Amino acid sequence: MFDKRLRQKLALQKEKGLYRNPPVVDDGDGRTVTVDGRTLVNFASNDYLGLGRCxxxxxxxxxxxxxxxxxxxxxxxxxxxxxxxxxxxxxxxxxxxxxxxxxxxxxxxxxxxxxxxxxxxxxxxxxxxxxxxxxxxxxxxxxxxxxxxxxxxxxxxxxxxxxxxxxxxxxxxxxxxxxxxxxxxxxxxxxxxxxxxxxxxxxxxxxxxxxxxxxxxxxxxxxxxxxxxxxxxxxxxxxxxxxxxxxxxxxxxxxxxxxxxxxxxxxxxxxxxxxxxxxRGDGRRERLSSLSRKLTRLLTDRGFTVCGEAHILAVQIGSEERAHDLVTKLFDQGYFAFTARFPTVPMGQAIIRLSLTANHTEKDLEDFSDALFRLSR
Ligand SMILES: Cc1ncc(COP(=O)(O)O)c(C=O)c1O
Incomplete structure (x- = not known):
């Protein structure tokens, strides 16, 4: 009876597009992560200054x-x-x-x-x-x-x-x-x-x-x-x-x-x-801030609505399913990003949450915004 209730609730989460099953990460260097032998550019880490691996x-x-x-x-x-x-x-x-x-x-x-x-x-x-x-x-x-x-x-x-x-x-x-x-x-x-x-x-x-x-x-x-x-x-x-x-x-x-x-x-x-x-982290902070401004500009130039005033950017997507579908496709293209969905954000207001680190390169940002633009058309 108890197990049945748990299974039913999990099945309901899947139906609503809210089921969580994060990939297993094998390794990383701050800028990238390795999942199933593939190296992905990581836009989902809170290691903003890159100190976690220094x-x-x-x-x-x-x-x-x-x-x-x-x-x-x-x-x-x-x-x-x-x-x-x-x-x-x-x-x-x-x-x-x-x-x-x-x-x-x-x-x-x-x-x-x-x-x-x-x-x-x-x-x-x-x-x-x-x-x-x-x-x-x-x-x-x-x-x-x-x-x-x-x-x-x-x-x-x-x-x-x-x-x-x-x-x-x-x-x-x-x-x-x-x-x-x-x-x-x-x-x-x-x-x-x-x-x-x-x-x-x-x-x-x-x-x-x-x-x-x-x-x-x-x-x-x-x-x-x-x-x-x-x-x-x-x-x-x-x-x-x-x-x-x-x-x-x-x-x-x-x-x-x-x-x-x-x-x-x-x-x-x-x-x-x-x-x-x-x-003594001014250099890292300045770099983080400049990368954050650059990614915001790249994404808004491509027509996305982006919230965020610093190193956390929320790309507005709306539908939970569409947001999930986009991050799955981004993953296939070599990017690790995640959606924030209900109950983390209100229902129907799913976002792709991007976080930057001082270790990202300018090219990471350019390639990522191109990929997101292509996939969302
Ligand atoms: C705003 C905020 N407060 C608190 C926490 C919890 O911190 P910790 O990860 O150390 O448990 C988090 C996320 O982890 C957070 O985003």
């Missing part, structure tokens, strides 16, 4: 694992609260301009922890409707009431602010993971001034890649910010930046932090090396 970090990480071992073997709340992790957290807080920081095993867990723990029935969470699934899950797990506002609509947010009961907390992202756009931060800052709310900003796709020294773009408005190591920082895990009081509170009450094994010390040592790479 020689310096590989060496730092392997030395660190060699020196510190492979596991912390315990939660931070038991014996996993290593001094080197603390040192790295302080370095991250300093670099990004916050009072304090906590490392988490993943951004998903970090969002669960922040949103389900810090806020309660006294607050009302007002969230941009396009925030990441982990943020939504975090709000669902918590006790604070939550209400969405239209994507990037400061007007709609203001309306929500006026009718909010309880102390409002605005929850948004600085560079949206699927749309690739940014909120109007100056307007958000104005609203913050007039309404006095707290702001939680997920900077997962901005840290490392955007802002002065890769410090992201939302410091002016964010009280709490989330960064993931698994994107431009080329590692894994996540960090949350915040006032010391919030850190103390999370250490005492955040179940996703208390009941999980800490990242190993070797991670913290590597994270310090990542920070140095980010600090």
């Amino acid at each position: 020689e310096t970090l590989r060496k730092k990480a392997s030395d660190a694992f060699s020196r510190y071992g492979t596991s912390s073997s315990s939660s931070r709340l038991v014996s996993g609260n290593a001094s080197v992790i603390r040192e790295a957290e302080k370095a991250y807080a300093d670099y990004f301009g916050y009072e304090d920081a906590i490392f988490f095993p993943s951004g998903y867990q970090a969002n669960l922890a922040i949103l389900s723990t810090l806020f309660g029935p006294e607050e009302t969470l007002l969230f941009d409707k396009h925030v990441h699934a982990s943020t939504v899950k975090g709000m669902q797990l918590g006790t604070a009431p939550f209400k969405g506002f239209r994507h990037n609509s400061m007007g709609h947010l203001e309306k929500r602010l006026k009718s909010a009961s309880g102390h409002p907390v605005v929850v948004t992202e600085s560079l949206f993971s699927m749309d690739g756009d940014t909120p109007r931060l100056a307007e958000l800052a104005e609203l913050k001034k007039s309404h006095g709310f707290l702001t939680v900003v997920d900077e997962a796709h901005a840290y490392g890649a955007l802002g002065t020294g890769g410090r992201g773009i939302a410091r002016e408005v964010a009280d709490v910010a989330l960064g993931t190591f698994g994107k431009a920082m080329g590692l894994f895990g996540a960090f949350v930046l915040m006032p010391s009081l919030y850190r103390e509170y999370l250490f005492n009450f955040a179940s996703p932090l208390i009941y999980t094994t800490a990242l190993p010390e070797a991670h913290a040592v590597t994270a310090l090396a990542v920070l140095s790479e980010v600090e």
Whole structure:
């Protein structure tokens, strides 16, 4: 009976064109991936600066694992609260301009922890409707009431602010993971001034890649910010930046932090090396930005509607089946890209999500836009 229900639901996903069955990737060098012995140009990686495969970090990480071992073997709340992790957290807080920081095993867990723990029935969470699934899950797990506002609509947010009961907390992202756009931060800052709310900003796709020294773009408005190591920082895990009081509170009450094994010390040592790479990453950031502008231009010149203000571009396709068909054909032509379909984006608004890395070549972009143009006619 139970198996039958699972099979029925999977069959329904297939019927709706929503079934997920990602290809198995054998290898890659940051710019490309190898699947079934074929090398494809990768437009689906979040390794924006190309640090994930860079020689310096590989060496730092392997030395660190060699020196510190492979596991912390315990939660931070038991014996996993290593001094080197603390040192790295302080370095991250300093670099990004916050009072304090906590490392988490993943951004998903970090969002669960922040949103389900810090806020309660006294607050009302007002969230941009396009925030990441982990943020939504975090709000669902918590006790604070939550209400969405239209994507990037400061007007709609203001309306929500006026009718909010309880102390409002605005929850948004600085560079949206699927749309690739940014909120109007100056307007958000104005609203913050007039309404006095707290702001939680997920900077997962901005840290490392955007802002002065890769410090992201939302410091002016964010009280709490989330960064993931698994994107431009080329590692894994996540960090949350915040006032010391919030850190103390999370250490005492955040179940996703208390009941999980800490990242190993070797991670913290590597994270310090990542920070140095980010600090001297202007060349990589400039290249990423110039490639992003070029791909946007190439695609719009060929008649595509493209959203995205930086290194994440969302090519608007619409139908789930058509988007799926296009990426399958792109795959056959040597390109690895993926569609974002319902429930990641609203039904009937499927996109092809392209992400760039500083390692792409100009020719990769020219050939890709030609291929997409040919296939979509
Ligand atoms: C905006 C955003 N926040 C959080 C996460 C989760 O981070 P992690 O991959 O470290 O779990 C992701 C994606 O992975 C994301 O896109």
